[in-house]
Amino acid sequence: MDARLALRITLFRQSGQVRPEIAVFVGDELNALAAEGNTVTEDTAAMLTSHLMMALDRLLDGTPVAGFRTDEQVAAELAGHPGAVARARAVSVRARRELGAELPESEINFLALHLAVLGQHSADRHRPAKAPSKDPEGHAPEGPTRTRDKD
Secondary structure, three states: OOHHHHHHHHHHHHOOOOOHHHHHHHHHHHHHHHHOOOOOOHHHHHHHHHHHHHHHHHHHHOOOOOOOOOHHHHHHHHOOOHHHHHHHHHHHHHHHHHHOOOOOHHHHHHHHHHHHHHHHHHHHHHOOOOOOOOOOOOOOOOOOOOOOOOO
């Protein structure tokens, strides 16, 4: 996790927006994702971080988290991301065990969407760059120039 993302967590905690144990829990989850090779930065995981902290805090406050009209669409989108769904369910189990916060299915799905996006960002960053097929003006790159000896 980069310093800017760690600062986000610190600001949420110091401002009283989330409980200290939630900040620690989310930080641990993000560090685990980074240890697995994900690119966990302010640019790639800010929304995931904020969403998870606020959802956990609402649950610990006893605020009900209702389903969303888009739950079916979200579930359909997640069909292509079984790893993100499994990871979200594992986070939910840990949140219940460590914090006493039980994420409802709609929150698990939104967490899985954030994890799928994070996985895509990580895959994009680790994919080797392709050589451009054309230069900025639209010309194909020239191969090595060959010179002929003149007789």
